[in-house]
Amino acid sequence: MANRQRKYDNQVYCIKDLEILGSANMLKSYREYYNEGAMDLITLRENETAYDRYRIRPRVLRNISDLDTATTIFGTKVKFPFGFSPTAMHTLAHPEGEVATSKAAAVANIPMGLSNYSTIKLEDVIAERRDNPYAMQVSLLKNKDAMIQLIRRAESVYFSKVCSKQLINTRDSGAGFKALLLTLDVPYLGRRLNEFRNDFGVPKGMEYPNLFPGVDVTNLEDGQESMAYDDCADWAGVMEFFRKHTKLDIWGKGIYTVQDAELAIEHGMDGIIISNHGGRQLDSVPASLDVLREIVPVAKGRIPIAIDGGIRRGTDIFKALALGADFCFAGRPAIWGLAVGRSIQSKIYITLTRFTTIKYNGQKGVELAINLLYDEFKTTMALAGCRSVTEIGKEYLSLLQPTGVLSKL
Ligand SMILES: Cc1cc2nc3c(=O)[nH]c(=O)nc-3n(C[C@H](O)[C@H](O)[C@H](O)COP(=O)(O)O)c2cc1C
Numbered sequence: 001m002a003n004r005q006r007k008y009d010n011q012v013y014c015i016k017d018l019e020i021l022g023s024a025n026m027l028k029s030y031r032e033y034y035n036e037g038a039m040d041l042i043t044l045r046e047n048e049t050a051y052d053r054y055r056i057r058p059r060v061l062r063n064i065s066d067l068d069t070a071t072t073i074f075g076t077k078v079k080f081p082f083g084f085s086p087t088a089m090h091t092l093a094h095p096e097g098e099v100a101t102s103k104a105a106a107v108a109n110i111p112m113g114l115s116n117y118s119t120i121k122l123e124d125v126i127a128e129r130r131d132n133p134y135a136m137q138v139s140l141l142k143n144k145d146a147m148i149q150l151i152r153r154a155e156s157v158y159f160s161k162v163c164s165k166q167l168i169n170t171r172d173s174g175a176g177f178k179a180l181l182l183t184l185d186v187p188y189l190g191r192r193l194n195e196f197r198n199d200f201g202v203p204k205g206m207e208y209p210n211l212f213p214g215v216d217v218t219n220l221e222d223g224q225e226s227m228a229y230d231d232c233a234d235w236a237g238v239m240e241f242f243r244k245h246t247k248l249d250i251w252g253k254g255i256y257t258v259q260d261a262e263l264a265i266e267h268g269m270d271g272i273i274i275s276n277h278g279g280r281q282l283d284s285v286p287a288s289l290d291v292l293r294e295i296v297p298v299a300k301g302r303i304p305i306a307i308d309g310g311i312r313r314g315t316d317i318f319k320a321l322a323l324g325a326d327f328c329f330a331g332r333p334a335i336w337g338l339a340v341g342r343s344i345q346s347k348i349y350i351t352l353t354r355f356t357t358i359k360y361n362g363q364k365g366v367e368l369a370i371n372l373l374y375d376e377f378k379t380t381m382a383l384a385g386c387r388s389v390t391e392i393g394k395e396y397l398s399l400l401q402p403t404g405v406l407s408k409l
Protein backbone atom coordinates (compact mmCIF):
# COMPACT_ATOMS: atom_id res chain seq x y z
CA MET A 1 0.00 0.00 0.00
CA ALA A 2 1.47 3.31 -1.13
CA ASN A 3 0.40 5.27 1.91
CA ARG A 4 1.63 2.82 4.55
CA GLN A 5 3.84 4.60 7.09
CA ARG A 6 7.55 3.82 7.14
CA LYS A 7 8.90 1.78 10.05
CA TYR A 8 11.83 3.06 12.05
CA ASP A 9 14.57 1.36 14.01
CA ASN A 10 16.19 2.34 17.26
CA GLN A 11 13.01 3.52 18.98
CA VAL A 12 13.30 6.92 17.36
CA TYR A 13 9.92 7.97 16.01
CA CYS A 14 10.20 11.76 15.98
CA ILE A 15 12.91 14.43 16.26
CA LYS A 16 12.30 14.70 20.03
CA ASP A 17 13.27 11.01 20.37
CA LEU A 18 16.31 11.71 18.20
CA GLU A 19 17.29 14.62 20.45
CA ILE A 20 16.99 12.51 23.59
CA LEU A 21 18.91 9.51 22.24
CA GLY A 22 21.50 11.63 20.43
CA SER A 23 22.09 13.82 23.47
CA ALA A 24 22.66 10.76 25.63
CA ASN A 25 25.45 9.72 23.26
CA MET A 26 27.44 12.94 23.66
CA LEU A 27 29.88 14.29 26.22
CA LYS A 28 28.24 16.87 28.50
CA SER A 29 30.24 19.84 27.20
CA TYR A 30 29.58 18.94 23.55
CA ARG A 31 25.91 18.20 24.23
CA GLU A 32 25.40 21.57 25.88
CA TYR A 33 27.39 23.37 23.18
CA TYR A 34 25.05 21.92 20.56
CA ASN A 35 21.75 21.98 22.43
CA GLU A 36 21.95 25.23 24.34
CA GLY A 37 22.25 28.82 23.24
CA ALA A 38 22.84 32.32 24.56
CA MET A 39 22.15 33.47 28.13
CA ASP A 40 18.79 32.28 29.53
CA LEU A 41 17.76 30.40 26.37
CA ILE A 42 14.57 32.47 26.02
CA THR A 43 14.83 32.70 22.23
CA LEU A 44 15.96 29.09 21.92
CA ARG A 45 12.76 27.94 23.63
CA GLU A 46 10.49 30.39 21.79
CA ASN A 47 11.81 29.29 18.40
CA GLU A 48 10.12 25.95 19.09
CA THR A 49 7.03 27.03 21.02
CA ALA A 50 6.08 29.70 18.44
CA TYR A 51 4.96 26.86 16.17
CA ASP A 52 2.54 25.60 18.82
CA ARG A 53 0.45 28.77 18.63
CA TYR A 54 -0.85 27.80 15.19
CA ARG A 55 -3.44 25.18 14.31
CA ILE A 56 -3.78 23.51 10.92
CA ARG A 57 -7.21 23.65 9.22
CA PRO A 58 -7.40 20.61 6.94
CA ARG A 59 -9.61 20.30 3.89
CA VAL A 60 -11.02 16.88 3.03
CA LEU A 61 -11.96 14.98 -0.16
CA ARG A 62 -9.17 16.64 -2.08
CA ASN A 63 -7.89 13.65 -4.12
CA ILE A 64 -4.33 13.75 -2.90
CA SER A 65 -3.24 10.66 -4.88
CA ASP A 66 -0.69 12.71 -6.87
CA LEU A 67 0.73 14.50 -3.88
CA ASP A 68 4.07 16.16 -4.70
CA THR A 69 6.37 17.43 -1.93
CA ALA A 70 9.12 18.68 -4.29
CA THR A 71 10.25 22.28 -4.57
CA THR A 72 13.34 24.21 -5.67
CA ILE A 73 16.12 25.99 -3.79
CA PHE A 74 19.39 27.46 -5.10
CA GLY A 75 18.05 26.76 -8.61
CA THR A 76 17.77 23.02 -7.97
CA LYS A 77 14.81 20.69 -7.57
CA VAL A 78 14.82 19.00 -4.16
CA LYS A 79 12.72 16.36 -2.42
CA PHE A 80 10.83 18.66 -0.05
CA PRO A 81 11.19 22.18 1.38
CA PHE A 82 13.79 21.24 3.97
CA GLY A 83 17.57 21.32 4.26
CA PHE A 84 20.38 21.60 6.79
CA SER A 85 21.52 24.93 8.16
CA PRO A 86 25.28 25.21 8.53
CA THR A 87 26.46 24.07 11.96
CA ALA A 88 30.05 23.96 13.16
CA MET A 89 32.19 20.95 13.96
CA HIS A 90 30.11 17.86 13.17
CA THR A 91 33.05 15.65 14.14
CA LEU A 92 32.34 16.41 17.80
CA ALA A 93 29.06 14.52 17.35
CA HIS A 94 30.39 11.70 15.17
CA PRO A 95 33.87 10.92 13.81
CA GLU A 96 32.59 10.94 10.21
CA GLY A 97 31.26 14.46 10.78
CA GLU A 98 30.15 16.53 7.79
CA VAL A 99 30.95 13.70 5.36
CA ALA A 100 28.21 11.60 6.95
CA THR A 101 25.80 14.55 6.90
CA SER A 102 26.60 15.15 3.25
CA LYS A 103 26.03 11.50 2.31
CA ALA A 104 22.61 11.57 3.97
CA ALA A 105 21.63 14.88 2.32
CA ALA A 106 22.73 13.49 -1.05
CA VAL A 107 20.73 10.27 -0.69
CA ALA A 108 17.63 12.25 0.30
CA ASN A 109 18.15 14.98 -2.32
CA ILE A 110 18.00 17.87 0.11
CA PRO A 111 20.30 20.93 0.37
CA MET A 112 23.16 21.15 2.85
CA GLY A 113 24.68 24.34 4.25
CA LEU A 114 28.31 23.75 5.16
CA SER A 115 29.74 25.78 8.03
CA ASN A 116 33.07 27.47 7.46
CA TYR A 117 33.83 26.02 10.89
CA SER A 118 33.46 22.53 9.47
CA THR A 119 36.18 20.24 10.77
CA ILE A 120 36.36 18.41 7.43
CA LYS A 121 37.65 19.81 4.15
CA LEU A 122 34.93 21.19 1.90
CA GLU A 123 36.29 19.14 -1.02
CA ASP A 124 35.68 15.92 0.94
CA VAL A 125 32.19 17.01 1.94
CA ILE A 126 31.11 18.00 -1.58
CA ALA A 127 32.56 14.80 -3.03
CA GLU A 128 29.56 12.97 -1.50
CA ARG A 129 27.02 15.00 -3.43
CA ARG A 130 24.54 13.60 -5.92
CA ASP A 131 22.00 15.99 -7.50
CA ASN A 132 21.39 17.93 -4.30
CA PRO A 133 22.58 21.55 -3.90
CA TYR A 134 25.11 22.85 -1.35
CA ALA A 135 25.68 26.30 0.10
CA MET A 136 28.91 27.45 1.72
CA GLN A 137 28.44 29.51 4.88
CA VAL A 138 30.86 32.40 5.27
CA SER A 139 31.45 34.30 8.50
CA LEU A 140 32.35 37.97 8.12
CA LEU A 141 35.92 38.18 9.38
CA LYS A 142 38.56 40.87 9.61
CA ASN A 143 40.82 38.40 7.80
CA LYS A 144 39.69 39.02 4.20
CA ASP A 145 42.32 36.70 2.82
CA ALA A 146 40.84 33.71 4.69
CA MET A 147 37.40 34.54 3.23
CA ILE A 148 38.75 34.92 -0.31
CA GLN A 149 40.61 31.62 -0.14
CA LEU A 150 37.47 29.89 1.14
CA ILE A 151 35.36 31.32 -1.70
CA ARG A 152 37.97 30.30 -4.29
CA ARG A 153 37.99 26.75 -3.01
CA ALA A 154 34.18 26.54 -2.88
CA GLU A 155 33.98 27.86 -6.43
CA SER A 156 36.70 25.70 -7.82
CA VAL A 157 35.41 22.39 -6.59
CA TYR A 158 35.33 20.28 -9.66
CA PHE A 159 33.38 17.22 -8.81
CA SER A 160 34.77 14.41 -10.86
CA LYS A 161 33.69 10.86 -10.88
CA VAL A 162 34.62 7.83 -12.86
CA CYS A 163 31.68 6.83 -15.00
CA SER A 164 31.87 4.16 -17.70
CA LYS A 165 35.65 4.25 -17.34
CA GLN A 166 35.69 7.92 -18.29
CA LEU A 167 36.50 10.77 -15.98
CA ILE A 168 33.43 12.97 -16.11
CA ASN A 169 33.67 16.54 -14.99
CA THR A 170 30.24 17.48 -13.75
CA ARG A 171 31.00 21.10 -12.89
CA ASP A 172 29.20 22.25 -16.04
CA SER A 173 26.07 20.37 -15.08
CA GLY A 174 25.84 22.45 -11.94
CA ALA A 175 27.72 20.30 -9.45
CA GLY A 176 29.19 21.91 -6.37
CA PHE A 177 28.28 24.89 -4.24
CA LYS A 178 25.40 26.97 -5.56
CA ALA A 179 25.36 29.79 -3.05
CA LEU A 180 27.21 31.52 -0.23
CA LEU A 181 25.33 32.00 3.03
CA LEU A 182 26.71 35.15 4.63
CA THR A 183 26.31 34.99 8.39
CA LEU A 184 25.20 38.53 9.19
CA ASP A 185 24.53 38.20 12.91
CA VAL A 186 27.98 37.54 14.36
CA PRO A 187 29.98 40.75 14.76
CA TYR A 188 30.56 39.32 18.26
CA LEU A 189 29.88 35.82 19.50
CA GLY A 190 26.76 35.56 21.71
CA ARG A 191 27.19 34.86 25.41
CA ARG A 192 26.78 31.11 25.74
CA LEU A 193 26.86 30.36 29.44
CA ASN A 194 27.31 26.63 28.91
CA GLU A 195 30.62 27.30 27.17
CA PHE A 196 31.86 29.34 30.16
CA ARG A 197 30.63 26.81 32.71
CA ASN A 198 32.02 23.78 30.88
CA ASP A 199 35.19 25.54 29.81
CA PHE A 200 34.16 24.34 26.34
CA GLY A 201 36.97 23.74 23.94
CA VAL A 202 37.63 21.71 20.84
CA PRO A 203 40.02 18.77 21.15
CA LYS A 204 43.72 19.51 20.91
CA GLY A 205 44.93 19.67 17.34
CA MET A 206 41.50 20.19 15.76
CA GLU A 207 41.47 22.43 12.70
CA TYR A 208 39.05 24.44 10.61
CA PRO A 209 40.58 23.26 7.34
CA ASN A 210 38.40 25.51 5.18
CA LEU A 211 38.98 28.79 6.94
CA PHE A 212 42.35 28.48 8.65
CA PRO A 213 44.09 25.43 7.18
CA GLY A 214 46.98 24.20 9.30
CA VAL A 215 46.06 26.31 12.34
CA ASP A 216 45.38 24.65 15.71
CA VAL A 217 42.08 26.28 16.72
CA THR A 218 41.97 24.92 20.24
CA ASN A 219 41.99 28.45 21.61
CA LEU A 220 39.32 29.86 19.31
CA GLU A 221 37.51 31.66 22.11
CA ASP A 222 40.67 33.55 23.01
CA GLY A 223 40.36 34.99 19.52
CA GLN A 224 43.59 35.45 17.65
CA GLU A 225 43.36 38.62 15.58
CA SER A 226 43.58 36.59 12.34
CA MET A 227 40.33 34.83 13.29
CA ALA A 228 38.42 37.86 14.63
CA TYR A 229 34.93 38.76 13.44
CA ASP A 230 34.59 41.92 11.38
CA ASP A 231 32.90 44.48 13.63
CA CYS A 232 33.12 47.20 10.93
CA ALA A 233 30.97 45.39 8.34
CA ASP A 234 28.17 47.33 6.65
CA TRP A 235 25.71 46.52 3.85
CA ALA A 236 27.42 48.34 1.02
CA GLY A 237 30.91 47.13 1.91
CA VAL A 238 29.88 43.52 2.36
CA MET A 239 27.97 43.35 -0.91
CA GLU A 240 30.74 45.06 -2.84
CA PHE A 241 33.30 42.61 -1.43
CA PHE A 242 31.29 39.48 -2.16
CA ARG A 243 30.07 40.52 -5.61
CA LYS A 244 33.71 41.20 -6.48
CA HIS A 245 34.93 37.84 -5.24
CA THR A 246 32.16 35.39 -6.20
CA LYS A 247 29.81 34.44 -8.99
CA LEU A 248 27.77 32.26 -6.62
CA ASP A 249 24.39 33.41 -5.35
CA ILE A 250 24.60 35.47 -2.17
CA TRP A 251 22.13 34.80 0.62
CA GLY A 252 21.99 36.73 3.89
CA LYS A 253 21.60 34.52 6.96
CA GLY A 254 20.52 36.12 10.21
CA ILE A 255 17.76 38.53 9.21
CA TYR A 256 15.75 39.65 12.26
CA THR A 257 13.72 42.64 11.01
CA VAL A 258 11.66 44.02 8.13
CA GLN A 259 14.18 46.86 7.78
CA ASP A 260 17.04 44.46 7.15
CA ALA A 261 14.95 42.35 4.77
CA GLU A 262 14.37 45.57 2.80
CA LEU A 263 18.11 46.32 2.83
CA ALA A 264 18.89 42.80 1.62
CA ILE A 265 16.55 43.38 -1.34
CA GLU A 266 17.91 46.88 -1.96
CA HIS A 267 21.48 45.56 -2.03
CA GLY A 268 20.60 42.79 -4.45
CA MET A 269 20.93 39.70 -2.28
CA ASP A 270 19.68 36.52 -3.92
CA GLY A 271 17.86 35.22 -0.86
CA ILE A 272 17.45 35.63 2.89
CA ILE A 273 17.30 33.26 5.81
CA ILE A 274 15.23 34.58 8.69
CA SER A 275 17.26 33.22 11.56
CA ASN A 276 18.40 34.07 15.06
CA HIS A 277 21.24 31.54 14.90
CA GLY A 278 19.14 29.00 16.79
CA GLY A 279 18.98 31.28 19.85
CA ARG A 280 22.78 31.36 20.15
CA GLN A 281 23.50 35.02 19.50
CA LEU A 282 21.33 37.71 21.15
CA ASP A 283 18.98 36.16 23.68
CA SER A 284 15.41 37.52 23.95
CA VAL A 285 15.05 38.36 20.27
CA PRO A 286 11.72 37.09 18.85
CA ALA A 287 11.18 33.58 17.53
CA SER A 288 12.08 33.38 13.85
CA LEU A 289 8.49 32.32 13.02
CA ASP A 290 7.17 35.59 14.49
CA VAL A 291 9.69 37.57 12.42
CA LEU A 292 8.60 35.65 9.31
CA ARG A 293 5.06 36.98 9.80
CA GLU A 294 6.35 40.55 9.77
CA ILE A 295 8.65 40.12 6.78
CA VAL A 296 6.40 38.16 4.41
CA PRO A 297 3.92 41.00 3.70
CA VAL A 298 6.75 43.28 2.48
CA ALA A 299 9.23 40.82 0.96
CA LYS A 300 7.27 37.85 -0.45
CA GLY A 301 7.84 37.50 -4.18
CA ARG A 302 10.66 40.06 -4.17
CA ILE A 303 13.31 37.73 -2.75
CA PRO A 304 13.31 34.02 -1.77
CA ILE A 305 12.57 33.73 1.95
CA ALA A 306 13.91 30.84 4.01
CA ILE A 307 13.62 30.36 7.77
CA ASP A 308 15.43 28.36 10.44
CA GLY A 309 15.16 27.96 14.21
CA GLY A 310 13.07 25.47 16.14
CA ILE A 311 11.81 23.38 13.21
CA ARG A 312 11.37 19.90 14.64
CA ARG A 313 8.28 18.46 12.94
CA GLY A 314 6.72 18.10 9.52
CA THR A 315 3.85 20.23 10.80
CA ASP A 316 6.39 22.99 11.62
CA ILE A 317 7.58 22.98 8.00
CA PHE A 318 3.96 23.12 6.83
CA LYS A 319 3.18 26.04 9.17
CA ALA A 320 6.24 28.04 8.07
CA LEU A 321 5.26 27.56 4.43
CA ALA A 322 1.66 28.49 5.18
CA LEU A 323 2.93 31.72 6.75
CA GLY A 324 4.88 32.52 3.57
CA ALA A 325 8.33 30.94 3.84
CA ASP A 326 9.64 29.47 0.60
CA PHE A 327 11.98 27.05 2.36
CA CYS A 328 12.89 25.69 5.81
CA PHE A 329 16.25 24.79 7.30
CA ALA A 330 17.25 23.26 10.63
CA GLY A 331 20.59 22.87 12.37
CA ARG A 332 20.45 20.65 15.44
CA PRO A 333 18.49 17.69 13.98
CA ALA A 334 21.54 16.83 11.83
CA ILE A 335 23.76 16.86 14.92
CA TRP A 336 21.38 14.63 16.87
CA GLY A 337 21.20 12.31 13.86
CA LEU A 338 24.99 12.03 13.82
CA ALA A 339 25.06 11.32 17.54
CA VAL A 340 22.30 8.70 17.22
CA GLY A 341 24.39 7.20 14.43
CA ARG A 342 26.90 6.24 17.09
CA SER A 343 24.44 3.57 18.21
CA ILE A 344 23.35 2.43 14.74
CA GLN A 345 25.43 -0.57 13.85
CA SER A 346 25.83 -1.39 10.17
CA LYS A 347 27.16 -4.82 9.50
CA ILE A 348 29.63 -4.97 6.65
CA TYR A 349 30.11 -8.43 5.17
CA ILE A 350 33.23 -9.23 3.26
CA THR A 351 31.96 -12.33 1.48
CA LEU A 352 35.16 -14.02 0.38
CA THR A 353 36.40 -14.38 3.91
CA ARG A 354 32.94 -14.26 5.49
CA PHE A 355 34.31 -11.58 7.70
CA THR A 356 31.83 -9.30 9.40
CA THR A 357 32.62 -5.92 10.86
CA ILE A 358 30.39 -3.48 12.68
CA LYS A 359 30.44 0.18 11.73
CA TYR A 360 28.83 2.95 13.70
CA ASN A 361 26.96 4.81 11.04
CA GLY A 362 26.62 8.59 11.17
CA GLN A 363 24.98 8.73 7.76
CA LYS A 364 22.15 6.42 8.87
CA GLY A 365 21.46 8.62 11.87
CA VAL A 366 21.18 11.74 9.71
CA GLU A 367 19.03 9.87 7.19
CA LEU A 368 16.74 8.98 10.06
CA ALA A 369 16.37 12.69 10.90
CA ILE A 370 15.52 13.54 7.29
CA ASN A 371 13.14 10.61 6.85
CA LEU A 372 11.22 11.52 9.99
CA LEU A 373 10.74 15.11 8.82
CA TYR A 374 9.90 14.04 5.27
CA ASP A 375 7.33 11.44 6.35
CA GLU A 376 5.74 13.88 8.77
CA PHE A 377 5.63 16.66 6.17
CA LYS A 378 4.12 14.40 3.51
CA THR A 379 1.52 13.13 5.97
CA THR A 380 0.71 16.72 6.96
CA MET A 381 0.18 17.71 3.33
CA ALA A 382 -2.01 14.69 2.71
CA LEU A 383 -4.14 15.16 5.82
CA ALA A 384 -4.46 18.91 5.24
CA GLY A 385 -5.55 18.28 1.64
CA CYS A 386 -2.62 19.98 -0.14
CA ARG A 387 -1.43 18.36 -3.34
CA SER A 388 1.61 20.53 -3.96
CA VAL A 389 3.86 22.80 -1.94
CA THR A 390 2.52 25.85 -3.79
CA GLU A 391 -0.99 25.09 -2.50
CA ILE A 392 0.10 25.54 1.12
CA GLY A 393 -1.15 28.96 2.21
CA LYS A 394 -2.44 30.83 5.22
CA GLU A 395 -5.99 29.60 4.65
CA TYR A 396 -4.72 26.30 6.14
CA LEU A 397 -3.80 27.90 9.48
CA SER A 398 -5.51 29.55 12.41
CA LEU A 399 -3.85 31.38 15.27
CA LEU A 400 -4.79 29.99 18.67
CA GLN A 401 -5.47 32.96 20.96
CA PRO A 402 -4.60 32.65 24.69
CA THR A 403 -8.40 32.66 25.29
CA GLY A 404 -8.73 29.46 23.25
CA VAL A 405 -10.43 31.24 20.35
CA LEU A 406 -9.11 30.41 16.87
CA SER A 407 -8.61 33.43 14.66
CA LYS A 408 -8.08 33.68 10.92
CA LEU A 409 -4.79 34.92 9.53
C1 LIG B 1 26.06 23.75 17.25
C2 LIG B 1 25.71 24.83 16.29
C3 LIG B 1 26.69 25.40 15.52
C4 LIG B 1 26.36 26.39 14.60
N1 LIG B 1 27.35 26.89 13.80
C5 LIG B 1 27.02 27.83 12.89
C6 LIG B 1 28.01 28.32 12.01
O1 LIG B 1 29.15 27.87 12.02
N2 LIG B 1 27.66 29.30 11.14
C7 LIG B 1 26.37 29.78 11.10
O2 LIG B 1 26.08 30.68 10.30
N3 LIG B 1 25.41 29.31 11.91
C8 LIG B 1 25.70 28.35 12.79
N4 LIG B 1 24.74 27.86 13.60
C9 LIG B 1 23.35 28.32 13.45
C10 LIG B 1 22.59 27.44 12.44
O3 LIG B 1 23.02 27.70 11.14
C11 LIG B 1 21.08 27.69 12.47
O4 LIG B 1 20.81 29.04 12.31
C12 LIG B 1 20.42 27.18 13.74
O5 LIG B 1 20.97 25.94 14.14
C13 LIG B 1 18.93 27.01 13.51
O6 LIG B 1 18.30 26.60 14.67
P1 LIG B 1 17.89 25.07 14.99
O7 LIG B 1 19.14 24.40 15.43
O8 LIG B 1 16.89 25.23 16.06
O9 LIG B 1 17.34 24.47 13.73
C14 LIG B 1 25.03 26.85 14.51
C15 LIG B 1 24.04 26.26 15.28
C16 LIG B 1 24.36 25.25 16.16
C17 LIG B 1 23.26 24.62 16.95
Ligand SMILES: CC(C)CC(=O)C(=O)O
Pocket (backbone or CB within 6 Å): 088, 117, 189, 277, 280
Ligand atom coordinates in the same frame (compact mmCIF):
# COMPACT_ATOMS: atom_id res chain seq x y z
C1 LIG C 1 32.48 27.99 15.95
C2 LIG C 1 31.24 28.79 16.28
C3 LIG C 1 31.55 30.25 16.30
C4 LIG C 1 30.15 28.46 15.31
C5 LIG C 1 28.83 29.07 15.59
O1 LIG C 1 28.38 29.91 14.86
C6 LIG C 1 28.01 28.62 16.68
O2 LIG C 1 28.47 27.83 17.54
O3 LIG C 1 26.85 29.04 16.79
